Amino acid sequence: MVRDREDVVGIDASILMHPDVWVASGHVDSFTDPLAECKECHRRHRSDLLETDACPDCGGELSDPRHFNLMFRTHIGPVEGDDNIVYLRPETAQAMFVDFDNVVNSSRVRIPFGIAQQGKSFRNEITPGNFTFRTREFEQMEMEYFCEPGTDEEWHRYWIDFSSDWFTGLGLRRSKLRVREHQADELPHYSKGSADIEFLFPWGWGELETISNRTDYDLKAHIEKSGKDLSYYDQPNNKRYVPYVVEPAMGADRSALAFLVDAYDEEEVNDDKRVVLRFHxxxxxxxxxxxxxxxxxxxxxxxxxxxxxxxxxxxxxxxxxxxxxxxxxxxxxxxxxxxxxxxxxxxxxxxxxxxxxxxxxxxxxxxxxxxxxxxxxxxxxxxxxxxxx
Structure with a gap:
């Protein structure tokens, strides 16, 4: 996305940012999973992933679900208090929104263009598991593609196809991949439309990448919170607008796991088992x-x-x-x-x-x-x- 394209620039932003960034993005209030606790063994579970209403460990009765914020909190400075709370970033995306104006002015890019970065993100998962598929510290590869309102749906489809071709171009079998469009009741609050690229792991279908049409939600949220003008001036057409954004967001760890799973093979050679990774x-x-x-x-x-x-x-x-x-x-x-x-x-x-x-x-x-x-x-x-x- 960065090296082979003229319309995408790469950045490396901070893991710790001003806490108001996460207030503006909605993460402080809305970045939650439903948590239920077993009344018998007191183990905690993510209730929306349970197949039954009972504790999967002991069969005990579960408490009513409560919302659990997934962001890791810490403090800046030598004294802990409410005034110096900061968060480990739960995604890399927000830095690309708050740096939008800097990138436009310094890189001289023109819409449509993207800002991309790869780096660590942190989420206090209730139930990490499936080897490296779901962890509390993981590597993300995300890109925010800024476009003129009205062209967003076209670009959304473009990046879904681009991402699908990227996986198959590096060897994942097309029969093990699918594109699943999000239903209306599962769309994030910022999304006009989202689609997951999923891989058939040994335990079932799992998400590798989500491509979302985030509209102008993020830039407008940061404009409102910061008071800074993050609109874009289209000089050739003499008009100003807040861009829409299409976001391909990939989990690098789980994608690497998919390549490993798909490449793994065993065969008998002269009465001996040969293990092969058939990587591209x-x-x-x-x-x-x-x-x-x-x-x-x-x-x-x-x-x-x-x-x-x-x-x-x-x-x-x-x-x-x-x-x-x-x-x-x-x-x-x-x-x-x-x-x-x-x-x-x-x-x-x-x-x-x-x-x-x-x-x-x-x-x-x-x-x-x-x-x-x-x-x-x-x-x-x-x-x-x-x-x-």
Whole structure:
């Protein structure tokens, strides 16, 4: 969104902001979940996620739900008191609204344009769970796309399609993804329309990203609270207005979990279980592993030379510990698409190496002089295969 587009700029805003920011946004009053406490074991649960009216732990009777604010509170300064309460941000979005005027003036952007950032957010979840899917500290990737009122619905659809294509473009199977439009009774107070991109996890469908049409709610709320003019002057058309905003908001942690779940595979090879992460090459931790056949003084210098040749073009790892078979398995388990093996023929006769393919385990011999191009061709082929699944 930032590097590949001219209409989106990136910022890195503060985690702690003035508490009035969260008053204006509605978080202080409205950012709540319903909490119910078991009268028997006294464990607390998020009542809207319970399948029954009884405690899921002991079967006891639950109290009536009460609203529980999800923001973490702390204090600025050496003395705690009501006058110096601040909050850990529950989302990264609000900083992009309060910095709207600064970005317009400093970046010389013109509507339509977006402000994006990635960073930590914090929510005092009542019931964290499902591994890293729901946690109290998590990484968000959000963008606020400012547009002229009347064009918002078109841009809302555009960013839904853009985000869906982003997930499938990095290898998530389209059969495991769906776009779910929010019903009227579940829309946030600021939203004219919202849609979730969901992934089919082992426990069921879970949200990866929400794309919302926030209208002009946020900018107007901050204008009212701060008294600062956050309207936009459209010079070519000689008119001034408060922009509408479309927001793609992604959970980076849960998206990473989805890529892991979708890439994970097990198969039997020669009566042995092989674990493979079939990552798209763009998100694999390493694209190429350089492996000398054994730890041998005749092989190490050449293997290091090959590593130096390819590391400037690809993300690589060098490994010479344990048997070559064990090292292949290690690379399969972390999703490395290609392994390059340097053997005694390399140094004694042909100045060539063997490329091993992660998914097929096929091997091909190529001269070192053509290695980088051969690796690129194979990575392109793996990417195409992942996308066709």
């Amino acid at each position: 090459p763009s998100i694999a931790p390493y694209q190429v592993a350089i492996l000398p056949l054994s730890r041998n003084p005749k092989l190490t210098p050449k293997a290091r030379e090959v590593h130096d040749l390819v590391r400037s073009r690809f993300s690589t790892q060098y490994d010479e510990t344990q048997s070559i078979g064990r090292r292949y398995r290690r690379q399969d388990e972390i999703g490395t698409p290609l392994c390059v093996t340097v053997d005694f023929e390399t140094v004694e006769s042909d100045d060539a190496v063997t490329i091993r393919h992660r998914d097929t385990m096929d091997q091909v011999r190529v001269p070192i002089s053509g290695l980088r191009q051969a690796l690129q061709d194979q990575l392109d082929g793996i990417a195409a295969d992942v996308l066709s699944d």
